[in-house]
Amino acid sequence: QHYKYIDSTRVCGIAGYKAQVKADSNKRLVEIIKYIPAIKLDIRYATTNNFMHRVMYRQAKAYARLPVVKALAEVEADLKTRGLGLKIFDAYRPYAVTVAFYKTTPDTNFVANPKFGSKHNRGCAIDLTLIDLETGKELQMPTGFDSFSKKASANYPGATPLQTANRELLKTIMHAHGFTVLPTEWWHYDFDGWRNYQLADIPFTAL
């Protein structure tokens, strides 16, 4: 496979991925819901309700590397004691989708540069928010998902006290379990060990 923005040796396809998993089973991309059954999914890129206004995924599924999902399970357990849960908007994202995003929205504050790829392409980034377990409703945050604006900044100072408290609670719990927030997007978290995982361009249907 030839890529416009990156040397193709830096992006693995299904054969390379299978070889990596054979050598190290922690490299597996696993379906998050199989490990965290109570998690809610709203996979926007499998719908037209996203900034591309196009269906980008053929399946509404969320995958991530096994250690990422184990860390997320700890987050979920921690939140459960507070009556809260998680809703996922996106997780592993094939590299080709990042390229498509960048072609329409070449703003690297909000869309990864395909020259470097996204942590999503490594199966090491999650876009998510908090929900109330009793009502199933999202907690109020400063903006909606993929609102590409200054208000989406992880430290935006102008949100209401409730929105700020919710955003900061998410940040505190995610940071305690090995994730770091993206400064420009309150909903995007990178797994701290992301360097150990290669960029991948494998459709969900092949996993």
Ligand SMILES: C[C@@H](N)C(=O)N[C@H](C)C(=O)O
């Ligand atoms: C597109 C948005 N949801 C996102 O994930 N942005 C970051 C910067 C990325 O593409 O990695």
Ligand SMILES: [Zn+2]
């Ligand atoms: Zn993201």
